[in-house]
Amino acid sequence: xxxLSKKDASLxxxxxxxxxxxxxxxxxxxxxxxxxxxxxxxxxMAVSVLFVxxxxxxxISLMRNIIPSKIRIIVQLIVVATLVIVVxxxxxxxxxxxxxxxxxxxxxxxxxxxxxxxxxxxxxANGPWKSFLDGIGNSLGYAIILVVVGFxxxxxxxxxxxxxPVLGNPITKTGVYEFGYENNGFMIMPPMALIVVGIIIxxxxxxxxxxxxx
Amino acid sequence: xxxxxxxxxxxxxxxxVFSVFLGMCSYLAVSKKVATAVGLGAAVxxxxxxxxxxxxxxxxxxxxxxxxxxxxxxxxEYDLSFLSFILFIATIATMVQLVEIVVEKFSPSLYxxxxxxxxxxxxxxxxxxxxxxxxxxxxxxLGLATVYGIGSGIGWFLAILAIAAIxxxxxxxxxxxxxxxxxxxxxxxxxxxxxFLSFGGMLTGDNEPEExxxxxxxxxxxxxxxDKEELANNIKGIK
Numbered sequence: 064x065x066x067l068s069k070k071d072a073s074l075x076x077x078x079x080x081x082x083x084x085x086x087x088x089x090x091x092x093x094x095x096x097x098x099x100x101x102x103x104x105x106x107x108m109a110v111s112v113l114f115v116x117x118x119x120x121x122x123i124s125l126m127r128n129i130i131p132s133k134i135r136i137i138v139q140l141i142v143v144a145t146l147v148i149v150v151x152x153x154x155x156x157x158x159x160x161x162x163x164x165x166x167x168x169x170x171x172x173x174x175x176x177x178x179x180x181x182x183x184x185x186x187x188a189n190g191p192w193k194s195f196l197d198g199i200g201n202s203l204g205y206a207i208i209l210v211v212v213g214f215x216x217x218x219x220x221x222x223x224x225x226x227x228p229v230l231g232n233p234i235t236k237t238g239v240y241e242f243g244y245e246n247n248g249f250m251i252m253p254p255m256a257l258i259v260v261g262i263i264i265x266x267x268x269x270x271x272x273x274x275x276x277x
Numbered sequence: 278x279x280x281x282x283x284x285x286x287x288x289x290x291x292x293x294v295f296s297v298f299l300g301m302c303s304y305l306a307v308s309k310k311v312a313t314a315v316g317l318g319a320a321v322x323x324x325x326x327x328x329x330x331x332x333x334x335x336x337x338x339x340x341x342x343x344x345x346x347x348x349x350x351x352x353x354e355y356d357l358s359f360l361s362f363i364l365f366i367a368t369i370a371t372m373v374q375l376v377e378i379v380v381e382k383f384s385p386s387l388y389x390x391x392x393x394x395x396x397x398x399x400x401x402x403x404x405x406x407x408x409x410x411x412x413x414x415x416x417x418x419l420g421l422a423t424v425y426g427i428g429s430g431i432g433w434f435l436a437i438l439a440i441a442a443i444x445x446x447x448x449x450x451x452x453x454x455x456x457x458x459x460x461x462x463x464x465x466x467x468x469x470x471x472x473f474l475s476f477g478g479m480l481t482g483d484n485e486p487e488e489x490x491x492x493x494x495x496x497x498x499x500x501x502x503x504d505k506e507e508l509a510n511n512i513k514g515i516k
Contacts, residue, residue: 089459092301093402136399137370144363152359167409170362174402176302253296254470261456261463268455 074196078204081271084177085208086264091177095209096256098168103225105213107154107161109206111169113199115146116178120198123186130187139182140173147172177205212259220250280424283416287428290477293403294436295470297410300403304437305462314441315434317398322430324376324398325407328369329426330419332408335364365408373399403433440466 084090091112098104122142123130130138151169154162162169172178181201186194217223222230222240230244231237249255293299300321307317338347340361345352377395381388398404407429416422443465452461 086459089305090302092305093298093406096298096301137367137374140366140370140399141363144366148359148362151362167406167413170365170409171299171402171406173362173366174400174405176400176402179400252471252474253298254467254474256298257463257467257470261460261467264460264463265453265456268460272455 071193071196074193075200075203078197078200079207080204080267083204083208083267084180084201085205085260086267088177088180090180091175091205092260094168094171094175095205095212096260097253098165099209099212099256099259100216100220100251101164101226102210102213102217104161104164105209106206107158108165108168109202109209111150111154112172112175112177112205113202114150115143115172116181116202117195117198119143119146119178120181120186120194121191123182124189124191124194127187135187136179139179143173143178177201208260208263211263212256215259216250216255219247220255222246280421283421284424284428287425288432288435289473291410291429292432292436292473292476293406293429294433294466295473297406299406300401300433303398303401304433304440304466305459308437308441308444308462311438311441311445314437318430318434318437320395320398321401321403321433322427324369324373324395324404325426325430325433326423327376327426328372328404329407329411329429330423331368331372332365333411333416333419333422335368336361336412340364361409361412366405369404369408370399403429436469439469 078084082088085092085095094108094112098108119139119142123139126138147170150172151162154165154169181197185197189197214224217225218229222228230239232240291297294301294304303317308314339345340357342356342358343353345355345357373395377388380395407426410429411422411425416425440462444462447461447465456464
């Protein structure tokens with residue numbers, strides 16, 4: 064890590080596990096749950112959030128001394144909304160089908176609590192470079208959970224990954240379906256996202272006892 | 278009838294929390310006590326009831342393709358829908374601020390109970406989500422938009438009230454240590470969402486697809502009857 068000092072590196076690595084935005088800070092849950100029925104949508108969502116959070120953090124950090132504290136929420140919302148419009152238009156231009164699947168959830172990146180939370184907690188008090196790293200770190204932490212949840216829900220729910228049928232064909236009974244395996248259609252339903260995240264929290268906290276709430 | 282249907286649909290079937298997961302952040306953060314949950318829930322109903330119709334007007338007369346026609350024929354070609362995010366969120370943030378000022382001025386007691394939650398609401402996904410769903414589902418009239426706003430607010434209110442009540446009780450239960458707090462809340466919400474799935478069949482009343490379903494049902498009834506006959510014949514045969 065010649066490029067980053069130890070302290071800077073921890074800005075990226077901390078949110079991946081012990082200070083994860085979803086499981087520990089409890090931020091940005093709405094979108095994490097709603098779009099994870101397919102792995103592809105989860106990845107696109109994670110990349111969009113990475114873009115918005117990294118750039119937004121830098122912009123807010125650069126403006127932190129000139130924003131009057133009374134109207135800072137509105138200023139922050141306008142910055143995020145602008146970035147989200149960019150993401151939305153790019154998605155509509157290059158991945159129209161996917162943007163239909165994500166529907167309103169691209170717009171809801173604006174009110175994704177991770178973004179406002181990191182603006183308030185970090186970018187308003189730190190310089191642009193550190194804020195940039197913080198943005199990258201937190202969105203990667205968000206991405207990890209999204210990808211894990213998306214992976215299990217798509218694998219168990221529709222027997223495919225990124226749209227490829229990895230478990231064989233359920234209609235012609237090839238692959239594992241030959242032995243009587245069935246897709247668990249319930250995994251695609253919204254409630255299972257909550258339960259999968261609950262289980263991830265369970266596993267994480269049993270590994271790291273310091274995180275247990277009393 | 279249309280109004281009533283949309284009202285119940287937005288409370289139970291398209292429940293903000295259980296079917297689209299909007300407003301989860303404040304739902305998880307502010308649900309430790311019933312009293313605070315009620316305060317936040319009331320504020321959400323209030324703000325949704327104001328912002329959804331307002332954003333409906335904005336959408337109808339400014340944002341939609343060709344919406345600027347009322348300004349004159351030369352504006353009929355304009356399509357400003359890409360601006361909807363920024364305009365919606367600005368409306369919401371402004372309205373929240375305005376509501377805060379008005380409530381503080383005219384009803385200090387209401388302000389004391391709602392006051393601390395109002396700034397939180399500007400960044401509650403449920404509020405922006407309400408407006409965005411209103412736009413994407415193309416709700417046809419101002420009245421329906423208001424009903425939709427109030428309905429989804431009440432749905433959110435019910436959800437946070439329920440989880441707060443459960444969390445107050447669950448503190449005395451012996452939950453496995455790593456699941457305590459956040460983990461168990463997620464899983465309970467999941468179970469409640471499964472319960473809410475059962476409302477899904479509630480409002481298929483007089484929609485068109487129902488016709489097909491009915492004929493299918495009749496056919497399946499007939500099939501069952503023939504099955505019974507066959508079964509009876511078989512039984513006779515065995516005898």
